Amino acid sequence: xxxxxxxxxxxxxxxxxxxxxxxxxxxxxxxxxxxxxxxxxxxxxxxxxxxxxxxxxxxxxxxxxxxxxxxxxxxxxxxxxxxxxxxxxxxxx
Amino acid sequence: xxxxxxxxxxxxxxxxxxxxxxxxxxxxxxxxxxxxxxxxxxxxxxxxxxxxxxxxxxxxxxxxxxxxxxxxxxxxxxxxxxxxxxxxxxxxxxxxxxxxxxxxxxxxxxxxxxxxxxxxxxxxxxxxxxxxxxxxxxxxxxxxxxxxxxxxxxxxxxxxxxxxxxxxxxxxxxxxxxxxxxxxxxxxxxxxxxxxxxxxxxxxxxxxxxxxxxxxxxxxxxxxxxxxxxxxxxxxxxxxxxxxxxxxxxxxxxxxxxxxxxxxxxxxxxxxxxxxxxxxxxxxxxxxxxxxxxxxxxxxxxxxxxxxxxxxxxxxxxxxxxxxxxxxxxxxxxxxxxxxxxxxxxxxxxxxxxxxxxxxxxxxxxxxxxxxxxxxxxxxxxxxxxxxxxxxxxxxxxxxxxxxxxxxxxxxxxxxxxxxxxxxxxxxxxxxxxxxxxxxxxxxxxxxxxxxxxxxxxxxxxxxxxxxxxxxxxxxxxxxxxxxxxxxxxxxxxxxx
Numbered sequence: 001x002x003x004x005x006x007x008x009x010x011x012x013x014x015x016x017x018x019x020x021x022x023x024x025x026x027x028x029x030x031x032x033x034x035x036x037x038x039x040x041x042x043x044x045x046x047x048x049x050x051x052x053x054x055x056x057x058x059x060x061x062x063x064x065x066x067x068x069x070x071x072x073x074x075x076x077x078x079x080x081x082x083x084x085x086x087x088x089x090x091x092x093x
Numbered sequence: 094x095x096x097x098x099x100x101x102x103x104x105x106x107x108x109x110x111x112x113x114x115x116x117x118x119x120x121x122x123x124x125x126x127x128x129x130x131x132x133x134x135x136x137x138x139x140x141x142x143x144x145x146x147x148x149x150x151x152x153x154x155x156x157x158x159x160x161x162x163x164x165x166x167x168x169x170x171x172x173x174x175x176x177x178x179x180x181x182x183x184x185x186x187x188x189x190x191x192x193x194x195x196x197x198x199x200x201x202x203x204x205x206x207x208x209x210x211x212x213x214x215x216x217x218x219x220x221x222x223x224x225x226x227x228x229x230x231x232x233x234x235x236x237x238x239x240x241x242x243x244x245x246x247x248x249x250x251x252x253x254x255x256x257x258x259x260x261x262x263x264x265x266x267x268x269x270x271x272x273x274x275x276x277x278x279x280x281x282x283x284x285x286x287x288x289x290x291x292x293x294x295x296x297x298x299x300x301x302x303x304x305x306x307x308x309x310x311x312x313x314x315x316x317x318x319x320x321x322x323x324x325x326x327x328x329x330x331x332x333x334x335x336x337x338x339x340x341x342x343x344x345x346x347x348x349x350x351x352x353x354x355x356x357x358x359x360x361x362x363x364x365x366x367x368x369x370x371x372x373x374x375x376x377x378x379x380x381x382x383x384x385x386x387x388x389x390x391x392x393x394x395x396x397x398x399x400x401x402x403x404x405x406x407x408x409x410x411x412x413x414x415x416x417x418x419x420x421x422x423x424x425x426x427x428x429x430x431x432x433x434x435x436x437x438x439x440x441x442x443x444x445x446x447x448x449x450x451x452x453x454x455x456x457x458x459x460x461x462x463x464x465x466x467x468x469x470x471x472x473x474x475x476x477x478x479x480x481x482x483x484x485x486x487x488x489x490x491x492x493x494x495x496x497x498x499x500x501x502x503x504x505x506x507x508x509x510x511x512x513x514x515x516x517x518x519x520x521x522x523x524x525x526x527x528x529x530x531x532x533x534x535x536x537x538x539x540x541x542x543x544x545x546x547x548x549x550x551x552x553x554x555x556x557x558x559x560x561x562x563x564x565x566x567x568x569x570x571x572x573x574x575x576x577x578x579x580x581x582x583x584x585x586x587x588x589x590x
Contacts, residue, residue: 024458
C-alpha cells in the first residue's frame with residue numbers, strides 16, 4: 001500500500017519538507033502494510049465498539065456556570081485585537 | 094543531618110537498615126513521619142529537590158521543577174500539620190508529600206508542554222480535575238515530568254526536551270511514554286508521580302524502572318484537563334514505590350467528574366481495604382497467546398515464577414486463551430492515530446502554542462496515518478474494521494474472565510533496550526507494546542508490579558489484569574506478591590547514580 005504523503009499532509013495541515021515526505025512515505029507504508037493483517041478476520045457480523053464500559057448518552061442540565069474570563073482565555077494567544085483572537089484571513093477580499 | 098532520619102523499628106516495610114533518606118520514603122512512611130513530627134514537609138520537599146539537583150542532570154526526568162512554589166506549599170503544609178487534629182489529618186491523605194506530574198497534566202500557572210515544542214510556552218489557565226484533587230489532598234507539586242511528546246512512544250526518546258535515561262543503567266531507555274514519572278520514582282526524586290496510559294505508557298516504564306504503575310479502568314479517573322491523545326483509550330494513572338501507595342492515590346483520583354462524561358457515577362470503594370485480603374482461592378489465568386514465540390526467555394521464566402509464588406499463597410493458576418491477540422496491534426495502530434489526528438487538529442498556534450511545523454516526527458507520522466485512515470473512501474476499510482476487531486478483543490477478555498478472577502502477563506516482550514536502538518524503525522518500536530495495548534482497547538485495569546531483575550541487572554515486572562472496575566482485586570494480588578517477596582535480595586537494590 002502506497003500512501004500519498006503530500007496529499008495527506010495537506011489534509012492534515014502539516015507543512016513537510018521533501019526529505020520528510022520521502023522518509024514518511026517509507027515508514028507509513030510499512031505500518032499500513034502491517035495493519036492489512038486485519039483483512040484476514042471476517043467481521044461481517046461484528047458490531048463496532050467505541051465505548052468500552054457501556055455508558056450511553058451521558059447528558060447534563062444545560063446550565064450556565066462560571067468559566068474563563070475573556071482576559072484569561074486570551075492569555076496564551078500571540079496575536080489578538082480588541083479582546084479577540086486575531087486569525088489569518090481565509091477568504092480573499 | 095537534614096534529609097536523613099533514623100526511623101528505628103517503627104516502619105516494618107522499611108526495606109533497608111535503619112538509616113533512610115527522606116526522599117526514599119513511601120507515602121505511608123512519609124505520612125507517619127510527618128504526623129509524628131520526625132521531620133517536616135519542608136525537609137521532605139528539600140530532600141527531593143536536592144536529589145533532583147544531584148541526579149537529574151543524568152536522568153532528565155523533569156521538564157520543569159517548581160522549586161519555589163513547592164517550598165512555599167510545603168511551609169503551608171507544615172503549618173497545617175501543626176494545627177489540625179488526627180481526624181482532620183485524615184482528610185489530607187497526601188499532606189506535605191512531594192509528587193511529580195507528567196507534563197500532560199494541565200497545571201494552572203505552571204507551564205505544561207506535553208514534552209512538545211508546540212506547547213513550549215503554554216501556561217494553562219486551569220488545573221486538570223486530578224490535579225485539583227491531588228492538591229486538595231495536600232500534595233506538593235514538585236515539578237512536571239518528561240515524556241514522549243504528546244505521550245506518543247514506548248521509550249521516552251520522542252521528547253522534544255531530550256530523552257529520559259533509565260536510572261538503573263543510563264545507557265538504556267526507561268520505557269515510555271511516561272518516562273520521567275517512572276524514572277523520578279526509581280531514582281527517588283519524588284514520593285509518587287502521575288502518568289497517562291493509552292497503550293502501556295504507565296505499565297511499560299513502571300516495568301522498566303522497578304516501580305509500581307497503575308492503568309485504571311477506562312473512565313475510573315477523570316481525563317478533564319489532561320492533554321488528549323486517543324480519547325477512547327486514554328487512562329489516567331500513577332507511579333508509586335509500593336502497591337499500598339498506589340491504592341492510596343487511586344482513593345484520591347477515582348470518581349465521577351461532571352467535566353468528563355466517561356466517568357461513571359459508580360461507587361468508589363476504599364481501595365486500601367482489599368490490600369490485606371488473602372489471595373487464597375483466587376483464580377489466575379495465564380493467557381497462552383502471551384507466552385508464545387517472541388517473548389524473551391528470561392521474562393517468560395520470571396513471570397511464570399511469580400505466578401507460582403502466588404500459587405504458594407493459595408491462588409490457582411489456569412491456562413486462559415485470548416484468541417484474537419495477534420490482531421490487537423494492527424487494530425491499535427489504526428484506532429490510535431485516527432483519534433490522535435483528530436485531537437491534534439486543534440493545535441493551530443492561534444489561541445495558544447506554536448505552529449504545526451513544530452510537531453516532532455512521531456506526532457507527524459501519527460497525524461498523517463490517522464488522517465489517511467479516516468479520509469473519504471478509507472474509513473470503512475480501516476477505522477470501522479478496527480472498531481469491529483475491538484469488539485472481538487473485548488469478547489476474548491469477557492470470556493476469559495468468566496473462568497478466572499485475573500490474568501497475569503508480561504508487560505514487554507523484551508527487557509529495556511538501549512537508547513537509539515529502535516528510533517528509526519517505528520514498526521519495531523510499536524511491537525514492544527504488544528502486551529499492553531489490548532488492555533486499553535478493552536478498557537480494563539492493569540497493575541504493573543516489579544518481579545525482579547534480568548541477568549544484566551535490568552528491571553522486570555508483570556501486569557495483573559482484571560475485569561472493568563476490579564482494581565481492588567489487582568491491589569490484593571499485587572500487595573500479596575510484594576509482601577511475600579519483601580525480603581528477597583533484589584527488593585533492597587537501589588540504582589547507583
